[in-house]
Amino acid sequence: MNETVTVLLDALPYVLQGAAITVTAVVGAMFLGLFIGVPLAVGQVYGHWTVRTLCGLYVWFFRGVPILVLLFLFYFGLFNFMGLNLSAVAAATVVLGMTSGAYQSQIFRGSILSLSKGQLKAARALGMSDGLAIRSIILPQALRLSIPGWSNEYSIILKDSALAFVLGASEIMARTHFVASRTYQHLPMYVSAAVLYFLLTWAGVVALRALEKRVRIKGYVH
Amino acid sequence: MANMNTKTPLMRVHGISKELGGREILRSVSLDLYEGEMKVLIGPSGGGKSTLLQCMNYLLVPDRGEIELEGRRVDPRKARELCEFRQHVGMIFQDFNLFDHLTATENVSIALRKVKGMSRAQAKARAKAELDRVGLADKGHLYPAELSGGQKQRVSIARALAMDPKVMLLDEPTSALDPELVSEVLTVIRGLAQNGMTMVMATHQMGFTRSLADEVLFMQEGRIIEQGSPKDLLAEGSGTRTLDFCSQILDVEGAGA
Numbered sequence: 001m002n003e004t005v006t007v008l009l010d011a012l013p014y015v016l017q018g019a020a021i022t023v024t025a026v027v028g029a030m031f032l033g034l035f036i037g038v039p040l041a042v043g044q045v046y047g048h049w050t051v052r053t054l055c056g057l058y059v060w061f062f063r064g065v066p067i068l069v070l071l072f073l074f075y076f077g078l079f080n081f082m083g084l085n086l087s088a089v090a091a092a093t094v095v096l097g098m099t100s101g102a103y104q105s106q107i108f109r110g111s112i113l114s115l116s117k118g119q120l121k122a123a124r125a126l127g128m129s130d131g132l133a134i135r136s137i138i139l140p141q142a143l144r145l146s147i148p149g150w151s152n153e154y155s156i157i158l159k160d161s162a163l164a165f166v167l168g169a170s171e172i173m174a175r176t177h178f179v180a181s182r183t184y185q186h187l188p189m190y191v192s193a194a195v196l197y198f199l200l201t202w203a204g205v206v207a208l209r210a211l212e213k214r215v216r217i218k219g220y221v222h
Numbered sequence: 223m224a225n226m227n228t229k230t231p232l233m234r235v236h237g238i239s240k241e242l243g244g245r246e247i248l249r250s251v252s253l254d255l256y257e258g259e260m261k262v263l264i265g266p267s268g269g270g271k272s273t274l275l276q277c278m279n280y281l282l283v284p285d286r287g288e289i290e291l292e293g294r295r296v297d298p299r300k301a302r303e304l305c306e307f308r309q310h311v312g313m314i315f316q317d318f319n320l321f322d323h324l325t326a327t328e329n330v331s332i333a334l335r336k337v338k339g340m341s342r343a344q345a346k347a348r349a350k351a352e353l354d355r356v357g358l359a360d361k362g363h364l365y366p367a368e369l370s371g372g373q374k375q376r377v378s379i380a381r382a383l384a385m386d387p388k389v390m391l392l393d394e395p396t397s398a399l400d401p402e403l404v405s406e407v408l409t410v411i412r413g414l415a416q417n418g419m420t421m422v423m424a425t426h427q428m429g430f431t432r433s434l435a436d437e438v439l440f441m442q443e444g445r446i447i448e449q450g451s452p453k454d455l456l457a458e459g460s461g462t463r464t465l466d467f468c469s470q471i472l473d474v475e476g477a478g479a
């Protein structure tokens with residue numbers, strides 16, 4: 001028992017550093033997914049059919065292939081082929097971000113489609129170009145509506161990030177595994193990792209709920 | 223009262239046709255709109271009033287026909303011309319379509335800033351002036367969800383007026399309102415008419431039409447089938463379709479009251 005506690009305490013700073021790496025990768029992937037997902041959603045809703053098809057193919061690809069396969073495909077395959085020398089963490093962030101972009105685009109698309117058609121009509125009637133109307137009228141509303149879906153997406157990426165372990169990224173899972181196999185304290189170590197993931201999920205969900213409250217429009221019920 | 227004969231029309235709609243969902247919704251509709259004139263569109267639901275109004279500022283692009291504003295024709299395929307044209311033709315919708323994420327003031331000022339390029343301060347001042355004009359000087363900080371239907375419609379009128387339109391199109395602006403809120407909106411529109419705003423309005427408000435319309439256009443099945451002064455079309459015993467239709471809606475209103 002005593003030994004367990006000692007191992008856990010010794011491992012704590014080491015695993016927490018891994019948590020910092022995990023969080024960096026997840027936050028990076030969320031933002032990358034946002035920057036990919038918004039144009040994808042706009043393209044899918046408002047684009048010419050060629051644009052819609054291209055966006056659809058992107059989404060179809062990243063939703064249809066397991067993340068593990070994507071990680072290997074990009075890290076050992078494409079990135080190498082393109083001469084990109086990314087670290088395992090950076091590669092995992094990019095792959096998670098591109099995948100999340102596909103999923104986030106579906107969240108945003110749903111939000112955009114749930115807005116009344118009259119919003120765009122009214123913007124056009126004031127002389128706004130479609131681009132301006134989308135930027136200043138549609139997206140501010142659609143993004144607000146997307147925060148609950150985003151919160152869900154965060155918890156999924158956080159959990160998927162554990163897969164970066166297989167690339168050798170030294171995140172929570174990798175570090176836990178390392179300590180566990182050295183000390184033979186498998187059960188306590190993996191329980192700790194589970195608790196850590198749980199706490200990170202919870203913190204993110206709480207933070208996003210706070211954001212949702214902060215940007216809420218008075219009286220607006222959708 | 224508009225001077226019909228000596229001037230050229232401010233806006234000319236010529237032979238507009240529009241198909242939607244495989245059906246002909248507008249069948250060669252034409253009208254000339256003179257400066258300061260108020261035309262009222264009436265007719266049964268589904269007759270094409272909303273479609274016509276939306277074609278008139280190219281929210282819908284007609285399949286055939288032409289629209290001229292001050293003698294200039296617009297090419298709706300040119301995005302820049304289209305945006306420019308729409309700034310001159312204000313639109314009021316039945317269900318207001320205020321921007322839900324913006325306060326009343328921001329609803330009015332956003333296009334001033336982003337379309338007309340005014341500074342934030344200028345746009346805000348103009349928005350305040352327009353809200354004041356529709357009797358909402360003290361409501362600028364409220365969001366649409368905090369306003370009554372009548373207030374929302376007045377904000378949307380302020381929003382359109384702020385662009386200094388040459389023509390205003392109003393699509394049943396009081397139809398979505400509770401009865402007790404209708405008059406506050408009609409009062410604002412009456413004020414516009416009396417100040418010489420050129421307007422085309424779809425409405426079933428007959429009292430309003432009798433007192434303010436220069437011309438009534440009766441639309442059915444995508445055509446204007448009767449047009450004339452309210453006096454002529456609505457005279458007792460005139461035997462017009464317009465009169466027939468109006469007495470029906472008055473009966474319904476009377477029965478409901």
Ligand SMILES: Nc1ncnc2c1ncn2[C@@H]1O[C@H](COP(=O)(O)OP(=O)(O)O)[C@@H](O)[C@H]1O
Nearest residue numbers: 242243247265266267268269270271272273274
């Ligand atoms: N987007 C559309 N697709 C197919 N049919 C439409 C569309 N919009 C309107 N319509 C049809 O066009 C007809 C005229 O509609 P509308 O212009 O709204 O008439 P009104 O305003 O006089 O009630 C209706 O029969 C309606 O169902």
Ligand SMILES: [Mg+2]
Nearest residue numbers: 271272273394
């Ligand atoms: Mg209508």
